[in-house]
Amino acid sequence: MADIQKSLVLIKPDAVQRELVGEVITRFERRGLKMVGMKLTLLDEATLTEHYGHLADKPFFADLKKFMMQTPVVALVLEGLDVVNVVRAIVGSTNPREADVGTIRADLSMNVPSNIIHASDSVESAEIEIKRFFNDSEVIGYDKMTDKFHFGEGV
Numbered sequence: 001m002a003d004i005q006k007s008l009v010l011i012k013p014d015a016v017q018r019e020l021v022g023e024v025i026t027r028f029e030r031r032g033l034k035m036v037g038m039k040l041t042l043l044d045e046a047t048l049t050e051h052y053g054h055l056a057d058k059p060f061f062a063d064l065k066k067f068m069m070q071t072p073v074v075a076l077v078l079e080g081l082d083v084v085n086v087v088r089a090i091v092g093s094t095n096p097r098e099a100d101v102g103t104i105r106a107d108l109s110m111n112v113p114s115n116i117i118h119a120s121d122s123v124e125s126a127e128i129e130i131k132r133f134f135n136d137s138e139v140i141g142y143d144k145m146t147d148k149f150h151f152g153e154g155v
Helices: 013-017 021-031 045-051 061-069 083-091 104-108 123-133 147-151
Strands: 004-011 034-041 073-081 117-119
Touching: 004 021, 004 083, 004 123, 013 021, 013 073, 021 034, 021 073, 021 083, 021 104, 045 061, 045 123, 073 083, 073 147, 083 104, 083 117
Parallel strands: none
Antiparallel strands: 004 073, 004 117, 034 073
């Protein structure tokens, strides 16, 4: 059986403001990843403090939270074969100027934190992050006729 996983993606305020949401989603869809959760949401300080807690001691922490609260973000749950690693490869390095050409960050951004997107960095993080941003009823499993072509016959 294939290793089907879920991953969280946040399309950040800079992408929303620059009207890049469709471009970002298209890249995931073209790769064959399935959207099983999607919403436009405003993030609050408590959620961001929890989400970015590993950066709390950094001098940019307050600015990062302010940046992430300035407009809505689009939160996605993507599902697919080895999806965490696949999404990270599509997204590119955190610093867009160091990201590989062809990745979302290299193609669409120039700086951090305006690097378009957040993506889970491990299967364990994805599980925690999905629960942070989505209720169980907001993540919808469904069969898609193309799943067998993207993920293999055993899916």
